[in-house]
Amino acid sequence: xxxxxSPTSLILLGLGVFLLVLAPMLAWYVQPxxxxxxxDIDTTAVYQGTGAYFDTDEVRTVTGKRITxxxxxxxxxxDSEKSGDAVWDVTTTVDTDKTLPAADPHDSxxxxxxxWVTDRKTNKPVHCCEENPxxxxxxxxxxxxxxxxxxxxxxxNSLGDVITLxxxxxxxxxxxxxxxxxxxxxxxxxxTRLVPGSLVDQPNQSQVLAEEWYSNHGVRLVVDQRTGRVIxxxxxxxxxxxxPGHSYDAVLLLDADKLVFTTATQKSQVKLAKKxxxxxxxxxxxxPIGAAVAGFVLAVVGxxxxxxxxxxxxxxxxxxxxxxx
Numbered sequence: 001x002x003x004x005x006s007p008t009s010l011i012l013l014g015l016g017v018f019l020l021v022l023a024p025m026l027a028w029y030v031q032p033x034x035x036x037x038x039x040d041i042d043t044t045a046v047y048q049g050t051g052a053y054f055d056t057d058e059v060r061t062v063t064g065k066r067i068t069x070x071x072x073x074x075x076x077x078x079d080s081e082k083s084g085d086a087v088w089d090v091t092t093t094v095d096t097d098k099t100l101p102a103a104d105p106h107d108s109x110x111x112x113x114x115x116w117v118t119d120r121k122t123n124k125p126v127h128c129c130e131e132n133p134x135x136x137x138x139x140x141x142x143x144x145x146x147x148x149x150x151x152x153x154x155x156x157n158s159l160g161d162v163i164t165l166x167x168x169x170x171x172x173x174x175x176x177x178x179x180x181x182x183x184x185x186x187x188x189x190x191x192t193r194l195v196p197g198s199l200v201d202q203p204n205q206s207q208v209l210a211e212e213w214y215s216n217h218g219v220r221l222v223v224d225q226r227t228g229r230v231i232x233x234x235x236x237x238x239x240x241x242x243x244p245g246h247s248y249d250a251v252l253l254l255d256a257d258k259l260v261f262t263t264a265t266q267k268s269q270v271k272l273a274k275k276x277x278x279x280x281x282x283x284x285x286x287x288p289i290g291a292a293v294a295g296f297v298l299a300v301v302g303x304x305x306x307x308x309x310x311x312x313x314x315x316x317x318x319x320x321x322x323x324x325x
Contacts, residue, residue, distance in 0.1 A: 035145040035227075035280055036120040039080035041088060043272075044072045045265050047233065051256030053096060053109060061252045067109075068095045069259055073141060076115075083117070085126045088141065090114045092157075094254070110254075112157065116141060123228065137162040143221075143228035145280075147179055154221070158214050158237060159185055171222045173232040174263075176270045178222040185216035193241065200243040200250035210241040213249065217257050224273035226280055231269040234260045 047069040055062045072091045079087040094110035114133065117126045123144040125135050137153035138144060153162040165181035172178075191212045197205030217236025224231055236257050240249035261269070 037086035037118055037123060037142070039075045039077050039086055039120075041073055041075040041086075043268075044070065045233070045269070046070050046262045047235070047259040047265075048262050049256045049259035051254070051259075052252055053255075054251060054253045066097055067254075067256050067259060068100060069093070070095065079129050083126070083129050084120075085128070086116075086118045086120045087129050088116045088118075090116055090141065114157065121145075133157070133160065139165075139228070142230060143223045145226070145228050147223050147225045147228050149179065152181060154181070154183065154219070156185060156216065156219075158190070158239070159188060159216075160190060163216075163219070165219060165221065168220070171232070173222050174266050174270045176224075176231065176274065178224050178231050178273075180220060180222045182221075183219045185214065185219075187213050187215040187238075190214045195241065195251075200241055200246075202243050209244060210250070211244060211246075212253075213240045213242055214238070224277055226277040227273055229269060229273045229276065231273050232261055232266055234258055 049067055050064060051067050052061055052063040053065060053067065054060070070093050074089050076087040076089055090113075092110075092112040092114070093108040095108045099108050115129070115131050116135070117129045117131045118124060119126055123139065123142065125131075125137070127134060135155045135157075137155040139152050140155040140157070143152060149167045151164050151166050154165045155161075156163050163183050163185055165183040168180040168182045170177055171180040189211050192209045193212050194207055195210045197203060197208040200208055200210045202208045215238045217238065218234070219236075220232075220234040221230050222232035223229065236259065238255045239253040241251040241253060242248065243250055
């Protein structure tokens with residue numbers, strides 16, 4: 001009897017080997033290239049809370065007012081493709097009920113226009129492409145991929161510097177579990193502003209270069225562990241003016257104990273986190289494990305069939321010995 005491998009056994013063996021090779025490629029090659037900051041991002045996050053602010057119409061600080069912070073992030077695809085980094089243009093407005101809805105963001109209580117440039121893989125700042133401001137740290141608009149239970153350096157745009165956010169356990173947001181990080185900012189001088197002397201208890205001077213001070217009652221961010229997307233944010237900004245060299249606040253410009261993502265923003269961020277995390281999980285875990293298991297089974301079955309082969313009866317040898325006359 002002789003043995004030959006059937007086409008089916010060879011196909012099963014080849015497919016099994018292919019899947020076994022594919023599995024580590026998905027986990028070690030494809031998944032890292034899928035975990036990158038997008039360049040075509042277009043999202044809006046809204047914070048709301050109650051606090052106090054300096055009303056320029058009434059020339060005094062008013063309290064117990066609703067404050068809304070709107071942050072719009074748009075990716076600049078053209079500049080991103082040129083640089084190879086993620087170039088995001090960020091517009092942030094601070095509004096009161098008087099300025100909402102604002103036809104022009106410059107009419108808001110405060111208005112900031114920034115450009116953030118980050119390495120698409122590491123989320124580290126990249127200093128190019130007309131970035132504004134020059135920033136450092138691990139996180140701002142998002143955290144790096146694969147967030148760990150440790151402290152991170154978070155860029156506080158109002159402070160103009162990084163603050164340390166410490167890991168504070170897990171927290172559910174709209175039924176979805178993320179990692180929480182918290183920190184505070186003590187009163188810090190951040191600049192100067194020319195104001196009437198009477199505004200900062202200096203009535204004998206027409207104009208005074210007052211000191212602007214900033215602090216934060218508390219920052220709390222909840223982050224999707226796999227993608228680094230912020231699904232919940234809470235900040236407590238406080239900004240004041242002091243006369244030059246004075247140790248007390250003369251004017252309260254803005255004070256809010258708790259500005260938080262609105263429910264709509266939380267739901268939107270959680271929805272995106274679930275989608276993005278699921279995609280990375282599929283490429284990095286589900287498909288590699290499935291491919292490895294299926295590949296092993298197919299390779300074993302195909303190998304067994306190849307070894308066993310088909311049994312064929314051997315035809316008689318026509319040149320066998322016979323009696324001749």
